[in-house]
Amino acid sequence: MKTIDLRSDTVSHPTSAMREAMARAVLGDDVYHDDPTVNQLEADAAALFGKQAAVFVSSGTQGNLCALLAHCGRGESILVGDTSHIFRYEQGGMAQLGGIVPQPVPVQRNGALRLDDLQAAISPDDEHMAKTSLVTIENTHNAAGGIPLSVEYTAQVADFARSNGLRFHIDGARIFNAAAAYAVEPKALAEGADSLTFCLSKGLCAPVGSLLVGDAAFIKRARRARKVLGGGMRQAGILAAAGLIALHEMRLRLHEDHSNAQLLAEGLSEIPGVTIQSQRTNFVYFSLTAVAGLSAQEFAKALREDYQILISPYGGEQGLFRLRTHYWIDRTAIDKVIMAVGALLS
Ligand SMILES: *Cc1c(COP(=O)(O)O)cnc(C)c1O
Secondary structure, three states, rough: OOOOOOOOHHHOOOHHHHHHHHHOOOOOOOHHOOOOHHHHHHHHHHOOOOOOOOEEEEEEEHHHHHHHHHHOOOOOEEEEEEOOHHHHHOOOOOHHHOOOOEEEEEEEOOOOOOOOHHHHHOOOOOOOEEEEEEEEEOOOEEEOOOOOHHHHHHHHHHHHHHOOOOOEEEEOOOHHHHHHHOOOOOOHHOOOOEEEEEEHHHOOOOOOEEEEEEEEHHHHHHHHHHHHOOOOOOOOOOHHHHHHHHHHHHHHHHHHHHHHHHHHHHHHHHHEEEEEEEOOOOOOEEEOOOOOOOHHHHHHHHHHHHHHHEOOOEEEHHHHEEOOOOOOHHHHHHHHHHHHHHHHHO
């Protein structure tokens, strides 16, 4: 029996086309800018987002940190969502390594930061206070449930940034899921932003890698930041080869993951005892009202041991579960999961 792993889209393996491209990739020393496959990936990423340049980084976390180090000086502060990945799940790298002060702003249920809240969080011109220099949003918003932010909202934040003299960074780890959800071109979701990070792993199935895009002078500074963080890679084209397939092919099929997530939510919602808490893009959250005497941990364990289905209990013992669809979860897998949950709860 094959394992059905719904814990996250980060568990997705590279496709066979990626493995073949990796074996064939033409390589060079990327620290010398000599790797043609990396150069191609960076050029294509920049073009896709309508920016001048891009830099290939090892992870989304490294991309976000390079962006903040390239945009901000020590003692400057940034406006950032209070449940955002940058604020909560990156070890406060900006403060640890860059002397940058995060100013958290409440993330709304729709994944957005209110413009009024942003305005109020800007430091006044006062020598007691860290000077606000940047605003950042996250698209899709991970902790809010994979919620995509629209082109219109992005444009509003860009206007806000411009009129307040702030720079604007987007953590677009799953920006292609947002593009698929709204059926828009990726560059429309980056318009007015000074920089954007996105992941080639996760739903796009590359084994490693993210990109940071922006203007040429910014990317030059970001490249310096990447080097000091130990992110200068040599024959990285072997990874970029998979990245090119992620960028050109895999991003175009994400709507399939979204419809599978929808089918999963619909199927689960018909099982007595299951309540769907939310379903956006490739994310599904459900809770159990009657766990049939099982704790959340026990329920997940039974799914794993009896059906080889992996899901993430989320929020401890409250019986909330997080599932994420990806390339390796097909319709048959969705049907199996619905059957297994039904069987365990009957
Ligand atoms: C996954 C993710 C990142 C980056 O994560 P890495 O594991 O470092 O690649 C950044 N932001 C968001 C919203 C993410 O979901």
